Amino acid sequence: EVKLVESGGGLVQPGGSLRLSCATSGFTFTDYYMSWVRQPPGKALEWLGFIRNKANGYTTEYSASVKGRFTISRDNSQSILYLQMNTLRAEDSATYYCARDGALREGFAYWGQGTLVTVSA
């Protein structure tokens, strides 16, 4: 069974940093791209970026809204995905989801339950 479990969310002050984790199991982690998607309360989903699989060199892509502030990485030995978030702003407040992505661009068939990040003084 495929499982994705996010952790690391919480309350952080504007300008602060936070690192989210996504522990995965049930599939060969290195075979898959992995994405982060967020959703502010009551609003639509926003794709933040992904990290490619082993075959594609574990390279990363980001949306313009987070490029330069957020960094996606992966620990392939432990099948964990990370999202390092720096210089956080109030508008970064959202539920953050990790999702399994793929080189075939087939959509996100598996998601975690999400972790809530609140940026506030």
Added chain:
Amino acid sequence: DIVLTQSPASLAVSLGQRATISCRASQSVSTSSYSYMHWYQQKPGQPPKLLIKYASNLESGVPARFSGSGSGTDFTLNIHPVEEEDTATYYCQHSWEIPWTFGGGTKLEIK
């Protein structure tokens, strides 16, 4: 970036009737073989669930009352007959080029 415009923003459909949700992309997301458009259902407090991939391919385990169609820039999600459990918000998402983007969502209420 490709903008996905969903319509309507909300709709109420009687039990057993048809719900139709549209998603229009600001540029084509299709080749001659594939359309890189996907549909999700999201219920409150839950992550999204993939319903349809590549515009018309039903994801495993999804009831056959869900169907998707379209190509190029215009796509449609149909639900027929609607059931109480279909109350949710529905999103389209493309994977044509980076960045992937989502539509603004359509909230479905069952009367």
